[in-house]
Amino acid sequence: MNLLLRTATLDDLSALVELESRCFEVARLGRQQFRWMMVEANAHLTVVEGDGHSLLGYALVLFRQGSTLARLHSIATDPRARGNGIGQRLLEAAETAAREHDCAYLRLEVCVDDRQPVALFERNGYSNLGLLTDFLPGHRDALRMEKRVVQHPQALQRHVPYYHQTTEFTCGPACLLMAMGALDGAVPGNHQDELRLWREASSVHMPGGHGGCSPHGLALAAWRRGYRVRLHLSDQGPPFLNEVRDAGKRDVIRQAHDDFCSALKDTDIEQHLGEELDLRPLLESGGQPLVLVDGHRRSRSRAPHWVLVTDFDHNFIYLHDPNAERSLQRRPQDCQHVPVTHQEFERISHFGQGKQRAAVVLYPRET
Structure with missing residues (x-):
C-alpha cells in the first residue's frame, strides 16, 4: 500500500x-x-x-x-x-x-x-x-x-558523568562532583565527598532545614582542589538574603558571605559582575558551568537549585539536574542532558525576589 x-x-x-x-x-x-x-x-x-x-x-x-x-x-x-x-x-x-x-x-x-x-x-x-x-x-x-524526543547531540567531546544528589540540600556539591568528574575524565565522588563539599560551601539560605551552598563557597571549594575557577554574579551582596525572614539566620548569611569574600581575596578566582551569562564561550573554552536556577521552575521547590550545564546547540541548552526525585522528569536517566530552550533557560537562571544570577565555572586543573 x-x-x-x-x-x-x-x-x-x-x-x-x-x-x-x-x-x-x-x-x-x-x-x-x-x-x-x-x-x-x-x-x-x-x-x-x-x-x-x-x-x-x-x-x-x-x-x-x-x-x-x-x-x-x-x-x-x-x-x-x-x-x-x-x-x-x-x-x-x-x-x-x-x-x-x-x-x-x-x-x-x-x-x-x-x-x-x-x-x-x-x-x-x-x-x-x-x-x-x-x-x-x-x-x-x-x-x-x-x-x-530530543536527545543530546554529543556535540562536545567531553563526557559529563551524572551524579544523583543523596540529600535534598546538596545539589551544589552534586553538580561540583559532576563538573570535576567531567574535567578529570573520572567517575564522580561518593556520598562522603558530597557532604564534605557541602560543609565547605554552605550558608544558611533555605526557608527551613539545612543550609544550601552559595556560589562563593562552591567556587572556593573547587579552587582548593586545584581547578581554575570563574565566578559570575549579578550582585556583589549576600545571595538569598531577601528570601529569609529570620533575623538570626540573616546574620549568619552575612557572616558566611563576608567570610567567603575575605577568602576569595587570597585566590586567583576570576570574578565577573553583571547580568549577562553567555554560556557559549564558557563551554567552548573548556569550562564546565554550574548555574543557580529558580527551584520552583525546575523542581517545584521554593529553594534555589544548582544544575550543571553540559552542552548547547541552536535550539537548546542541556543540563544535568542532580535531583531526580523532585525533578519534573522523575527518573535519573531523564535528568541527564535535559534540553531547555534558550528562552526558558533565560527565565529559570534568575532566582529570588531580586532576580539574581550566579554561575561557577570550572576549568581543568593547572599542570
Whole structure:
C-alpha cells in the first residue's frame, strides 16, 4: 500500500470527521473542532493518504507557548487499514512535529484497555507516568505516557558523568562532583565527598532545614582542589538574603558571605559582575558551568537549585539536574542532558525576589 503523510488542509474536514467516527465509539472531534485545530490552535495535524486519496489516519499534536512539552491529543488509524504500519508512521510524524516546534517531550493519554496503542507507545520508548482514573469518556481509566524526543547531540567531546544528589540540600556539591568528574575524565565522588563539599560551601539560605551552598563557597571549594575557577554574579551582596525572614539566620548569611569574600581575596578566582551569562564561550573554552536556577521552575521547590550545564546547540541548552526525585522528569536517566530552550533557560537562571544570577565555572586543573 502506498502511503503519503502530509499536513492536513481544510479540504480534509469531511474525511476527518468520517475517519473519527470509524475509529472511536465516542466521536471526540467534530468538523468545527478540526477546523479550529487547523486554523487557530497552536497545533499540527498530520494525515495519512492512501491509494485513491482516501484518508487512513491522522495525528494531532498540541503545543503551548514557552513550553518544551507537546501533547499528542489523538492518533487514529482507519480500522480497515490497520496492519500497514500507519500508527508507527504517524507517531514518528508527531515526534518530528514536536521537535520542529522546539519541544523536547511528547506526552499523551491512552486508555488502559487499548492494548495495541499502549504496546505501540511502549515499543517507541514512552514511559508510564501514572494512572488517571475516570479520565476518558465512558468513565474509562487512562495511562499518562511521555517520551523525550530530543536527545543530546554529543556535540562536545567531553563526557559529563551524572551524579544523583543523596540529600535534598546538596545539589551544589552534586553538580561540583559532576563538573570535576567531567574535567578529570573520572567517575564522580561518593556520598562522603558530597557532604564534605557541602560543609565547605554552605550558608544558611533555605526557608527551613539545612543550609544550601552559595556560589562563593562552591567556587572556593573547587579552587582548593586545584581547578581554575570563574565566578559570575549579578550582585556583589549576600545571595538569598531577601528570601529569609529570620533575623538570626540573616546574620549568619552575612557572616558566611563576608567570610567567603575575605577568602576569595587570597585566590586567583576570576570574578565577573553583571547580568549577562553567555554560556557559549564558557563551554567552548573548556569550562564546565554550574548555574543557580529558580527551584520552583525546575523542581517545584521554593529553594534555589544548582544544575550543571553540559552542552548547547541552536535550539537548546542541556543540563544535568542532580535531583531526580523532585525533578519534573522523575527518573535519573531523564535528568541527564535535559534540553531547555534558550528562552526558558533565560527565565529559570534568575532566582529570588531580586532576580539574581550566579554561575561557577570550572576549568581543568593547572599542570
